[in-house]
Amino acid sequence: MSAQREIAIVAFHQSPCQASAGAANEVELIMPELRAVFDQVGLANAQDVDFVCSGSCDYLQGAAFAFVAGVDALGAVPPIRESHVEMDAAWALYEAVLKIRMGHADSALIYGFAKSSPGELPIVLSQQLDPYYLAPLWVDTVSLAALQARLMLDAGLITEGDMAEVVKRSRRNAMTNPLAQLAGETSVADLLAKPHYLSPLRRHDCCPVSDGAAAMIIATVEQAKAWGMPYVRLSGIDHRIESHNLCLRDLTDSVSTRKAAAAAGMNAGAVDVAELYAPFSHQEIILSRALGLGEDTRVNPSGGVLAGNLMMASGLSRIGEVFQRIVAGEAGRGVAHATNGPCLQQNLVAVLEAA
Amino acid sequence: MAQLAAVIGTGQTRYKTRRGDVSIAGLLREAAVNALEDAGLGFEDIDAVVIGKAPDMFEGIVMPECYLADALGANGKPMLRVHTAGSVGGSTALVAASHVQSGTFRRVLTVTFEKQSESNAMWALSTPQPFAVHLNAGAGGYFAPIIREYMRRSGAPYDVGIKVAVKDRLHGARNPLAHLQKPDITLQEVEESMMLWDPIRLLEACPSSDGACAMVIAAEDAVDSSPRPPAWIRGGAMRSEPTMYAGREEVNPRAGRDCAADVYAQAGIRDPRRELDCAEIYVPFSWYEPMWLENLGFAEEGQGWRLTMEGATSMDEGGDIPWNPSGGVLSSNPIGASGMIRFAEAARQVRGDAGAHQVEGARLAMGHAYGGGAQFFAMWIVGADKP
Amino acid sequence: MSEDNNAQAREPVTGMDAPIYLQYQFTAGRAPSRFLHALKQGRLTGQRCPGCSQVYIPPRGSCPACGIATDEEVTLSNKATVQSFTIVYIPIPGNPIKPPYIVANLVPDGANISFIHLLSDCVNEEVHIGQRVEAVWKPAQEWDYKMDNILYYRPLEEPDVPVELIGRLPVEGWEGQA
Known part of the structure; x- marks a missing residue:
């Protein structure tokens, strides 16, 4: 197989984590985040990227096809190349990375959103x-x-x-x-x-429940340079799932996280910063140990999701947080983690490196 | 750039109103095992699993892929869940293909399903939202006015939909997996069936089915180890547009036209009617055949119904461009899987694997899916010849 | 285990009831809330896109074509045009309306997009695309934050709107059409 195209993260923005977004609906939560990342790069709207992928969950807002409303935030006239995962938007990023690697896109917008406050999460x-x-x-x-x-x-x-x-x-x-x-x-x-x-x-x-959205723009390294944007290399990304049967798993460990980290190439260098999607305090310890993080790694400098949890966007936000630390020069190399399912059933690991 | 990829195995369940003999996991596993057997592989040969279905509310399970990981041999592997409304079966196939075409994996298993009998899909589609008018008219209530507008514009005779309903059921009678088995269906029977959403009659609408469809997609260097001929992916495209905006063309949506143009360009197709040997197109209401014939460039605008009436899309009338040899969505509709069935059936045709509904000598075929308010589109072209 | 029990154990279990009850505190959204407040006053309003100037009803928060928030409030007419329709014959569980009834895509004068509502007080067979209709409101004391404040639309004695003009009439209707 030929060498894979290098992926650059060029922009990220997320809304404040708040217990309730009040009257704002999903479109109204998404639009400001999209505007922010478009402005960071100098793009007009989703017409200026090659692919769009989002993550959300119908059940959080209690309506089938809730994600369809998200399309109303994109300016998708004329029609765009667009897809959706019923997962955290970190997996939407994964889908977008594949699209770029296969040469069907040079740039992509990823966003995740949820209004969890209407239900009991x-x-x-x-x-x-x-x-x-x-x-x-x-x-x-x-x-x-x-x-x-x-x-x-x-x-x-x-x-x-x-x-x-x-x-x-x-x-x-x-x-x-x-x-x-x-x-x-x-x-x-x-x-x-x-x-x-x-x-x-x-x-x-336990993490709080928060309403909000997050958005990210990625591109090939060539496209990032053409935009004249500072960027961070997404040098690896992988995800793994484990048995749903809790009795078949060693719940004190996270085998799937370790596997994903190895496949994403985390062990090829030092890790300055890590943002882990640990909705419960003990899970941060499980994840840090599974990843073999030591004293040299700053874990969750943002406060992590214990400080605010945008369901369906928190995983993408972890990646965005690491991106921002590296762009700011606070770190040279970092890992970000996302999770889904009961007791860390499914885990994604992304490795980010300074350009 | 994109690596070559091919379908090396397809697997389907039998489609029925209610598959009470299997659990949801059992239903998916049936399709997955069939696909793996077709490919001469086992679960241990699979690198990643991509799963798709329509809204979770159809079965009442939130993100069911978590529970389904065990049944699909996904433990320790990447597993991704796609949801793009009714087009999800097609987009899931394309996302699975991208796992291979990106050079990331060699063999990917992809499965889509719906077990509508476990819940009430009509309810899930019409959950009462406060503040809105409670018309609860279902999907037919949404699409019937658009069909009426097509009839007005094209001046098509009233019985075009009836003809499609008969044609697809006769095709379905050749396919032992099809839900509706109606080898003796007549025009009169369709015309006399109950009017549901004028102009849509009961027999002009799709059934509600339980079922699952699976495929194994492999990289170029993993194709030869499988026993049966591959279906090479010659092009794949997706397009989305908002459900409603001022001036939106609903009868002949631009997203569908653009998506078709994209996939034809990838496959080097200029005249789809002439160059393709057959097509599996998402037609849940009979009138969508003439409408999509135009939208996809098989006919000039306003002329699609003529192809249908001439028998061009019918195997039984020796048509030159059979549409839905498998019987289509009108014969079986496990919603989340319906798009992937179209994609898989296109692959079966070019692999010479379609049994009694095989289009003789088929070498190039199209699979198509759409969803939402006819706003999400996914299409692929597969061929017997390596590109 | 007795033989009877064994036979019973071999019987497949083909279903089990597991009802799901989830409660949600639904909110309408900022833009829809403004629309609903006006509706409670008996006023049908749309919102204009600052980009393409098209007027949306009901406003959902954005102009989907441009992907930007709709802002300016526009009062719309009680008169509307039939863009298309269906006659629903299928009885749907939980639906209080008895079939057959007409569900129509209606564009109120002053708006550029249709919404779905009931068409009643008419001969079903005579309903057609381009037909002029008007809203029949509930008594004012029953008005709430609901589209159901309008009971249904009924036919008007006005000339049909040519198809190319549907969705383009000003709020004055035919009279505002130069």
Whole structure:
């Protein structure tokens, strides 16, 4: 097989994470983010890129074909090359990367969006489980994560103090992130003094639910140069899924994350920064260990999704966060991670490098 | 640039109103195993899995691919889920192909499905939204006015749709997998069937089916190890436009015309009617055959119905450009899979694998899917000859 | 296990009931909210795209053609033109309207796009493309944030609109057409 075309990330923007976007509907959430990335590159609208791909989930807003409204934000007249994944937009990015690699596009717009506030997200996501054996039990995602945390605690792999430490760092890092929903100075002792929510999880061990959208523009390195844009190389991207049967998995580890990282070429160099999609504090520890991240790596300098979680866009946002750190010169090489499914069932790893 | 890729296996289930004998996972696995057997492969030979279906609300499972990973041998592999409304079966095939054409993978399994009997698709399509008028007219209520406008513009006789309904069911009677088996259907029977959404009669509309369709797509260097001839992908294209905007051409949507022009250019086709041997086109309501004949450039605008009435699209009348030899969406409609069935049936034709509905000597065929308010399009051209 | 039990165990299970109840607090969107507020006052409004000047009803937040927010509010006429229609004969579960009934794509005067509503008080067989119709509102005390404030549209005694002019009449209707 011939050498693959190099992919450049050239623009990223996301909305603030807020518990409720109020009256704004999906189109109204998406349009400002698209405008922001078009303006960063100097493009008029989606007509100026070769391909568009989005990620969203109908059930979050409770209407079939909810994503179709997203097309109304694009200026898709005349018609455009466009596709959609019922997944986090990090996977929309993956689809766009394939389109560029195969030579059918030199540039692409990716966006993800959700208005999760109209429903009860953990309950909605309980319907993501095996429809015959699990979904009828209404086991919600928080309870499953609690079960996972319990396994880790009982195996002596973490302490509740370790979990609080993750939260403390997230809140502190988020103080420099104007888009974060939850930020502030706190201590492990304060956090451990809070009551359990779904034992062993406390409320702060769980990410908040946020409404919003995020958008990104990628291109071939040649196109990025032609645009005169500073860019970051997306040197690798891979994703893997594991069994849906939780009893068949070692929930204290993330095999699929490790596999994806290896396939994305993460181990070829040092990692300065990592943004991990860990909706629960103990999952950040699982992911950091699965990736073999050490002291030299800054983990979730944005605060991560514990500070704000734009469902269906948070994975793309992790990649966008790393992009912004590298463009700003704060890091030379970083990894970003996205997840989907109960207890980190499916994971994507992207490796970004300074141009 | 794009690497060569080919379909080396197709697999389908039988289509029925209700497949109570299998779970959702069992339904997909049936199609996947059939495709793998056709390709002479096992799950262990597959590098990535691409799955597609129409809205999750049709079965009531949020992102069902998580639950389906085990049944499709996807554990430890990449698995991607596509959803582009009714065109999803076609776009899923194209996304799967891009996994190979990008040089990223050698063998990809792609599966699409719908198990409509597990929920109520008519309800899912018309969930009451507050503030809107509660007309609950379903998909037919949306498309019937557009068909009426086509009839007005083209001056087509009232019975064109009836003719298509009979033709596709006679084709379907040759296909043992087809849901509706109506070898004795007559024009009169269709004309006398209940009017649902004037001008759409019951027998001019697609059924509601359970079913799944799968394909194995392989890179050039992985084609020869399979026992049967490949269907080479000669072109693939997608187009989208908004559902409604001022001045939108709804009868002959530009997204469809542009998509066709793109895929023909890739395959080097100038005159689709002459150069293609057959086509599997997404026709869920009978009148969409003449409308798409025009939209896809098989006929001049306003003239599509003449091809239909002359029998040009009918195998039984010896037509020169058979449309939907398999019986089409009018004979089987597991929504999320319907587009991929079109793509897979096009591949079967050029592989000489279509049994009683084989178009003799077919070497170049088209697969087509559309969705939403006739706004999302996916098309491919496959050929027996390596490009 | 007895033989009976074995036989029972071999019977396939072909279905199980697992009803799903999910509750949503739906919001209409900023632009639709402005439309609904006017509707509650008995006024049909559209919104004009600042890019292409086309007037949308109901406004959804953007001009889908341009991908930009619609802004300027435009009051529309109660009169409209039939762009196309279907007669629905199929009974749909949960739908209180008894078939046959007419669902029409209607363009109100002053707008450039059709919306779907009921056409009633008419002879079904005489409904045609280009026909002039007008809105029949509920009594004012029943008005809410709903399109159902308009019960249905009914035919008007006015000349038909030629097809090429459907979606292009000014808010004054035929009289504003030079």
